[in-house]
Amino acid sequence: MIITRSPVRVTFGGGGTDLPSYYSEYGGFVIGAAIDKYIYIDLHDIFIDKIIAHYSKSEMVDRVDQIKHPIIREALKMTGLTERIEVGTMADIPARAGLGSSGSFTVGLLKALHHHKKEYVPQQDLAEEACKIEIEILKEPTGKQDQYIAAFGGIISLTFNRDGTVLVEPLRLSRSTIDDLENNLLMFFTGFSRRSHAVLRRQDSMTKKKDQTMIKNLHQIKEIGYECRDALRAGDTRRFGELMHVHWLSKKKRSAQMSNPKIDRWYNIAMKNGAVGGKLVGGGGGGFLMMYADDSERLRGAMQKEGLREVRFHFDYEGAKVIVGS
Numbered sequence: 516m517i518i519t520r521s522p523v524r525v526t527f528g529g530g531g532t533d534l535p536s537y538y539s540e541y542g543g544f545v546i547g548a549a550i551d552k553y554i555y556i557d558l559h560d561i562f563i564d565k566i567i568a569h570y571s572k573s574e575m576v577d578r579v580d581q582i583k584h585p586i587i588r589e590a591l592k593m594t595g596l597t598e599r600i601e602v603g604t605m606a607d608i609p610a611r612a613g614l615g616s617s618g619s620f621t622v623g624l625l626k627a628l629h630h631h632k633k634e635y636v637p638q639q640d641l642a643e644e645a646c647k648i649e650i651e652i653l654k655e656p657t658g659k660q661d662q663y664i665a666a667f668g669g670i671i672s673l674t675f676n677r678d679g680t681v682l683v684e685p686l687r688l689s690r691s692t693i694d695d696l697e698n699n700l701l702m703f704f705t706g707f708s709r710r711s712h713a714v715l716r717r718q719d720s721m722t723k724k725k726d727q728t729m730i731k732n733l734h735q736i737k738e739i740g741y742e743c744r745d746a747l748r749a750g751d752t753r754r755f756g757e758l759m760h761v762h763w764l765s766k767k768k769r770s771a772q773m774s775n776p777k778i779d780r781w782y783n784i785a786m787k788n789g790a791v792g793g794k795l796v797g798g799g800g801g802g803f804l805m806m807y808a809d810d811s812e813r814l815r816g817a818m819q820k821e822g823l824r825e826v827r828f829h830f831d832y833e834g835a836k837v838i839v840g841s
Contacts, residue, residue: 516557516558516559516839517556517557517558517559517627517630517631517837517839517840518555518556518557518558518627518837518838518839518840519555519556519558519623519624519626519627519630519835519836519837519838520553520554520555520556520623520835520836520838521553521554521556521619521620521622521623521626521665521666521834521835521836522549522550522551522552522553522619522664522665522668522831522833522834522835523549523550523552523553523554523607523608523614523615523616523619523665524547524548524549524550524614524615524619524660524661524664524665525547525548525550525614525700525702525796525803525805526545526546526547526660526796526797527546527547527548527740527743527747527755527759528545528546528736528739528740528741528742528743528744528758528759528762529543529544529545529546529736529737529739529740529741529743530545530547530658530660530736530766530797531658531715531718531733531736531766531769532544532545532658532675532733532736532737532740533545533658533659533660533673533675534656534657534658534715534718534719534722535650535658535679536718536719536722536723537722537730537733538675538676538677538679539677539679540677540722541677541730541733541734541737542674542675542676542677543658543673543674543675543737544672544673544674544675544737544740544741545658545660545672545673545675545740546670546671546672546673546686546740546743546744546747547660547664547670547671547673548664548669548670548671548830549664549665549667549668549669549670549830549831549832549834550614550828550829550830550831551828551829551830551831552607552608552614552826552828553606553607553619553831554604554605554606554607554616554619554620554623554665555604555605555606555623556602556603556604556620556623556624556626556627557602557603557604557605557627558600558601558602558603558627558628558631559600559601560599560600560601561599561600561601562599563599564577564598564599565577565599566578566579566581566582566591566597566598566599566600566601567600567601567602568582568584568587568601568602568603569601569602569603569604570584570587570603570604571610572584578597579591579592579597579598580592585653586617586620586621586624586648586649586653587602587624589648589652589653590621590624590625590628590648591628593625593644593647593648594625594628594629594632595632596628596631596632600631602624602627604620604624608826609704611801611802612704612797612801612802612803613795613796613797613801613802613803614796614797614802614803615660615661615664615665615797617649617655617657617661618645618649618657618660618661618662618664618665619661619665619835621645621648621649621662622641622642622645622662622665622666622835623665623835625641625644625645625648626641626835626836626837627837629641630837630840638666638667638683638834638835639666639681639683641666641835642659642662642663642665642666642667642681643662643681645662645665645666646659646662649662655712656712656715656716656718656719657715658675659673659675659681660673663681663683664834665834665835666834666835667683667685667834668831668832668833668834668835669685669686669830669831669832669834670685670686670688670693670747670830671683671684671685671686672684672686672740672744686744686747686748687748688747688748688750689750691750692747692750692752693830695752696747696752696807696830697828697829697830698811699752699756699807699808699809699811700805700806700807700808701805701806701807701808701811701814701815701818701825702796702803702804702805702806702825702826702827702828703781703803703804703805703806703818703823703824703825703826704802704803704804704823704824704825704826705777705778705781705795705801705802705803705804705823706801706823707775707777707778707801707802713772714769714770714772714773717770717772718733718769718770729769732765732768732769735765736762736765736766739758739761739762739765742758743755743758743759743762746758752807753791753809755807756790756791756792756793756807756808756809757791757792758792759791759792759793759794759805759806759807760786760791760792760793760794761792762792762794763782763792763793763794763795766794766795773795774795775801778795778801778804781804781818781821781823782804784817784818784821785804785806785814785817785818787817788810788813788814788816788817789808789809789810789811789812789813789814789817790806790807790808790809790814791806791807791808791809792806792807793805793806793807803826804823
């Protein structure tokens with residue numbers, strides 16, 4: 516039995532500039548963090564000539580190309596494990612919640628498969644393999660941040676070069692800055708689970724068409740990412756919170772599907788009750804509302820009155836790892 520865990524992530528700034536349609540022309544930049552909410556993969560040999568996969572559904576097939584789950588199918592094909600194997604998954608957070616669970620799932624699955632083959636794969640290569648499956652093979656309208664943050668863990672900045680290479684830089688933050696973020700960065704589940712593909716497909720299409728409004732918006736988002744990094748390095752967490760607000764206002768201009776009246780209402784209530792700034796985590800439309808607060812208890816109380824469930828978290832610094840291996 517092999518069990519891996521891989522963290523999901525929150526994005527602080529620059530989200531959207533990690534799509535190939537943007538970074539291949541202009542270069543991208545994202546700052547984000549892995550948190551201690553995980554996707555778990557379990558894997559073991561079986562004694563029948565079948566391949567079994569358990570997720571929200573269960574499959575039992577004779578050949579790998581018969582597997583309907585696209586990521587499981589392509590990961591098995593990529594690693595050459597195509598017989599007598601059973602794969603299962605569990606998660607700490609709901610699917611389609613904007614925390615990069617798909618990228619985390621892919622990284623964790625590849626980690627388990629390579630461990631099964633007794634292969635050591637460096638974090639960078641693991642992230643790139645996951646990106647190849649999701650972006651190149653499956654043609655999903657997604658970027659590279661989810662896979663890299665899941666593989667590396669920590670609070671990191673990611674520079675996406677035009678040639679597709681990625682520079683990973685851990686942020687060396689003070690203990691007081693990290694404590695401040697973990698105490699005052701609050702995350703609430705909106706109750707809306709959604710696939711961000713519609714928003715991302717539109718962004719991807721408009722970027723490829725050289726739509727200047729979209730490109731200008733992504734340029735601004737990237738600059739906010741750099742400013743967020745600098746504010747955190749300086750320990751100026753209030754400035755970081757203010758930048759999150761600017762980021763959210765800019766992000767909403769990208770698509771009418773980015774928010775909805777309920778989310779806008781909750782955001783405005785948060786801003787009147789101790790929040791400095793915040794945004795929806797992920798592609799938009801639902802998932803988790805993350806706010807940085809001057810008064811975390813006041814904000815927590817206001818959101819509880821609205822019926823929103825808080826998910827408390829700490830940062831994860833280990834990235835994808837094998838927690839049971841035989």
